[in-house]
Amino acid sequence: MACRGSQVQILSGPPRIFMKDILEIDREAQRFWEENGTFRTKNDPKSKKFYVLDMFPYPSGDGLHVGHIKGYFASDIIAHYKRMNGFNVLHPMGWDAFGLPAENYAIKIGKKPEQTVGQNISNFKDQMRSLGFSYDWSREINTTDPDYYRWTQWIFIKMFEAGLAYETMAPINFCPSCKTGLANEEVEAGRCLRCQSEVVRREIRQWILKITKYAEKLYNSIENLDWPEPIKEMQKNWIGKSEGSEIEFTVKGQSEKIRVFTTRADTLFGATYVVLAPEHLLADKVTSVSQKALVKKYIESVKNKTDLERGELEKEKTGVFSGSYAINPINNKEIPIWIADYVLSNYGTGAVMAVPAHDERDWDFAKKFKLPIEPVIEPNKLNKNAGNNPNCAFIEYGTLVNSDEFNGLSSEIAKKKITEKLKVSCHGDFTINYKLRDWVFSRQRYWGEPIPLVHCEKCGVVAVNEKDLPVKLPEIDKYEPTGTGESPLTTVSAWVNTTCPKCGGKGRRETNTMPQWAGSCWYYLRYISPGEKKRLVNEHLEKSFMPVDLYIGGAEHAVLHLLYARFWHKFLYDEGYVSTDEPFKKLQNVGLILAPDRQKMSKSRGNVINPNDLVNAYGSDALRLYEMFIGPFNQPAIWSEKGISGTKKFLDKVIESCESDAKESEDDTVEAKLNDLIRSVGGKIETFQFNTIVSDFMKFSNQIDMAKLSKSQRERFLKILSPFAPHVCEHLWRKINKEGSILSSAWPDSKISETSTVVYVIQVAGKKKGVVEANSNESEQDVTKKALLVTNIKNAINDNKIKRVVFVKDKLLNFVV
Ligand code: ANZ
Numbered sequence: 056m057a058c059r060g061s062q063v064q065i066l067s068g069p070p071r072i073f074m075k076d077i078l079e080i081d082r083e084a085q086r087f088w089e090e091n092g093t094f095r096t097k098n099d100p101k102s103k104k105f106y107v108l109d110m111f112p113y114p115s116g117d118g119l120h121v122g123h124i125k126g127y128f129a130s131d132i133i134a135h136y137k138r139m140n141g142f143n144v145l146h147p148m149g150w151d152a153f154g155l156p157a158e159n160y161a162i163k164i165g166k167k168p169e170q171t172v173g174q175n176i177s178n179f180k181d182q183m184r185s186l187g188f189s190y191d192w193s194r195e196i197n198t199t200d201p202d203y204y205r206w207t208q209w210i211f212i213k214m215f216e217a218g219l220a221y222e223t224m225a226p227i228n229f230c231p232s233c234k235t236g237l238a239n240e241e242v243e244a245g246r247c248l249r250c251q252s253e254v255v256r257r258e259i260r261q262w263i264l265k266i267t268k269y270a271e272k273l274y275n276s277i278e279n280l281d282w283p284e285p286i287k288e289m290q291k292n293w294i295g296k297s298e299g300s301e302i303e304f305t306v307k308g309q310s311e312k313i314r315v316f317t318t319r320a321d322t323l324f325g326a327t328y329v330v331l332a333p334e335h336l337l338a339d340k341v342t343s344v345s346q347k348a349l350v351k352k353y354i355e356s357v358k359n360k361t362d363l364e365r366g367e368l369e370k371e372k373t374g375v376f377s378g379s380y381a382i383n384p385i386n387n388k389e390i391p392i393w394i395a396d397y398v399l400s401n402y403g404t405g406a407v408m409a410v411p412a413h414d415e416r417d418w419d420f421a422k423k424f425k426l427p428i429e430p431v432i433e434p435n436k437l438n439k440n441a442g443n444n445p446n447c448a449f450i451e452y453g454t455l456v457n458s459d460e461f462n463g464l465s466s467e468i469a470k471k472k473i474t475e476k477l478k479v480s481c482h483g484d485f486t487i488n489y490k491l492r493d494w495v496f497s498r499q500r501y502w503g504e505p506i507p508l509v510h511c512e513k514c515g516v517v518a519v520n521e522k523d524l525p526v527k528l529p530e531i532d533k534y535e536p537t538g539t540g541e542s543p544l545t546t547v548s549a550w551v552n553t554t555c556p557k558c559g560g561k562g563r564r565e566t567n568t569m570p571q572w573a574g575s576c577w578y579y580l581r582y583i584s585p586g587e588k589k590r591l592v593n594e595h596l597e598k599s600f601m602p603v604d605l606y607i608g609g610a611e612h613a614v615l616h617l618l619y620a621r622f623w624h625k626f627l628y629d630e631g632y633v634s635t636d637e638p639f640k641k642l643q644n645v646g647l648i649l650a651p652d653r654q655k656m657s658k659s660r661g662n663v664i665n666p667n668d669l670v671n672a673y674g675s676d677a678l679r680l681y682e683m684f685i686g687p688f689n690q691p692a693i694w695s696e697k698g699i700s701g702t703k704k705f706l707d708k709v710i711e712s713c714e715s716d717a718k719e720s721e722d723d724t725v726e727a728k729l730n731d732l733i734r735s736v737g738g739k740i741e742t743f744q745f746n747t748i749v750s751d752f753m754k755f756s757n758q759i760d761m762a763k764l765s766k767s768q769r770e771r772f773l774k775i776l777s778p779f780a781p782h783v784c785e786h787l788w789r790k791i792n793k794e795g796s797i798l799s800s801a802w803p804d805s806k807i808s809e810t811s812t813v814v815y816v817i818q819v820a821g822k823k824k825g826v827v828e829a830n831s832n833e834s835e836q837d838v839t840k841k842a843l844l845v846t847n848i849k850n851a852i853n854d855n856k857i858k859r860v861v862f863v864k865d866k867l868l869n870f871v872v
Pocket residue numbers: 297316317318319322397398399400401402403404405406407408409410412413414450488
């Protein structure tokens with residue numbers, strides 16, 4: 056118990072069930088499950104499957120805290136529920152163990168990453184076992200295992216062969232503290248996402264994956280995913296689809312043509328200059344002799360600025376006149392060509408037509424360099440917030456003026472008409488751009504998958520032969536990052552020097568390693584056939600288990616892991632290795648658990664709560680019930696030790712009530728209440744209303760003398776409680792003389808009477824949008840009314856007309872729109 060926060064005070068009085076008993080109950084159940092292989096997934100393609108996946112952890116030195124396991128409890132409950140409903144459930148766990156954190160931790164404690172990772176994994180696994188998760192441990196994977204990363208390398212080679220991996224020397228984001236290049240997704244507001252250091256631009260040889268080739272596919276299929284809307288929105292924004300036009304300006308007196316990308320073709324008559332990014336290939340070519348020296352100096356001066364520094368609105372604009380002019384294709388007007396770094400080389404065409412009257416950055420630039428500002432859009436009469444303010448650009452849509460034949464048209468229509476006219480003269484066309492940038496995929500660090508390529512003087516870059524995979528990471532003494540832009544592997548000459556896979560001549564291995572995201576791009580496939588020697592995944596089993604039906608994890612991966620994995624998956628789909636075009640059908644986010652001081656739990660703050668101590672004090676089921684009770688599942692919640700003593704008391708009561716003999720006959724009111732409870736639990740599990748389920752259980756136990764349940768009622772009660780309290784229920788199952796595991800028994804049916812409460816699943820256009828409780832005797836109209844009061848459902852219907860309603864009594868209501 057190293058840290059302050061992990062000390063547990065036992066707040067309840069002397070527990071009625073002795074501590075030793077509770078621990079014994081846990082262990083006994085765990086032993087039983089393990090000996091009987093209760094949670095083994097069958098490799099049976101004909102079975103009805105359900106694949107429920109947790110985001111696998113990076114096994115840190117700190118172990119799991121109570122926040123990490125909240126999602127694992129939820130997925131475990133659903134796994135149990137699905138099994139009891141006859142599904143062949145795939146519920147696996149593994150370790151995402153490559154990457155900087157593991158390497159940094161090893162450096163800190165002066166050991167090798169492969170040693171520390173092994174210890175951390177065994178620690179994590181012990182913790183998970185003591186919590187009684189129903190993982191099929193025979194499918195455990197570890198991304199740092201050569202038998203695993205052989206396939207990570209294999210996929211990379213497939214991408215390389217498909218032309219999706221390329222080597223460049225372009226300037227990229229580099230973290231001076233992590234001493235490695237970073238992907239765009241790993242930089243936030245100019246800082247390294249991992250260590251918060253400010254990133255710099257550096258030219259380092261890199262391997263890049265062409266994720267941009269998949270921009271359109273990645274963008275388009277987001278719509279069909281059953282994911283939280285905010286995550287879908289974040290991915291869409293990150294991919295950043297932008298519809299506009301490409302317009303061609305001829306350079307006066309030269310044969311060169313400058314293509315610009317604009318989303319505002321309607322403002323073409325207001326273009327008063329053209330800007331090239333400093334890196335633009337034409338920047339040097341179009342520059343007049345007299346401007347050459349100035350332009351060269353300017354280009355040199357902006358070289359190491361990050362995109363953020365360059366793109367920011369507030370930053371003072373800089374630039375230089377090229378000495379040349381461009382001809383506006385719509386009216387043949389000559390306008391000056393400037394070179395300025397507020398235009399980025401890697402977006403659109405790397406060149407813009409500047410319309411200072413209607414674009415803020417162009418406005419600032421024009422003011423500074425005294426360039427003309429010519430308004431061509433007037434605010435619509437109804438647009439109140441838009442006076443013709445002489446002090447800033449009018450950036451909204453409006454009506455065209457000073458635009459010849461297009462005067463009087465709205466911006467929307469003019470964009471089309473102007474582009475269409477340019478199309479006729481071959482000076483423009485409609486186009487779509489994406490903000491997404493290619494993925495900087497190499498790291499100059501030791502602890503990652505070696506990139507399986509060989510540099511040969513004769514043949515160039517050659518992929519390692521499939522039969523020679525994996526390219527194992529060599530064991531080395533000094534693995535600290537060098538900071539020179541080369542990985543420490545460069546120093547291992549025995550490993551670096553090899554033969555060329557193609558010509559057999561002298562070759563040098565690629566020394567960069569893959570980023571920490573690589574292993575998690577496809578791990579969900581490996582669980583399906585973890586021992587498969589010849590293939591990435593067994594194709595029959597892949598067809599039967601994919602896609603992942605439910606993926607549970609934190610929202611922080613919105614554009615990193617979740618985007619990268621979709622990219623790899625779509626590639627594998629296009630190449631015919633997997634059968635679905637998306638990996639994760641439904642995604643559910645877990646709300647954080649905050650420490651009692653309302654801060655995020657972290658070792659450095661000393662406010663981490665360790666589940667081990669709680670399991671020892673209360674048993675793992677009381678902890679599970681409390682974590683589900685703590686608040687709405689996807690919302691943040693604050694930890695309080697009081698809550699767990701409450702769920703412990705509830706369990707004590709359940710245990711005690713099963714000590715006495717069961718009643719002979721069934722009491723009608725008890726039976727009705729129990730049926731209500733069965734329905735409510737079943738209905739709410741799939742919508743993650745765990746907190747209200749736990750309170751339903753507690754209410755039931757308060758309203759009903761549990762000792763008065765009949766044998767059949769006891770059985771049914773324990774069955775529906777078992778996903779939430781598996782150890783205790785397994786124990787009591789045997790006490791009431793039942794055999795086998797309660798978790799392998801069938802979920803009970805509920806008899807519905809007139810006054811029963813039923814849970815309706817509400818769909819809009821066939822997609823589940825919420826649930827509504829009603830009495831069984833309520834009519835279609837009553838349920839419809841209730842459903843229309845739910846915000847989420849209301850929003851989903853939005854402005855759509857409800858064409859008709861499909862009503863399945865006691866079960867479902869679907870709005871057809
Ligand atoms: C003329 C114009 C007039 C523009 C106007 C805007 C307003 P999004 O929506 O982000 O795609 N642009 C194009 N390429 C650029 C680059 N490489 N670096 C910096 N800026 C670039 O934005 C598209 C707009 O961003 C384009 O439309 C262009 O400016 C600018 F009243 O063209 B616009």
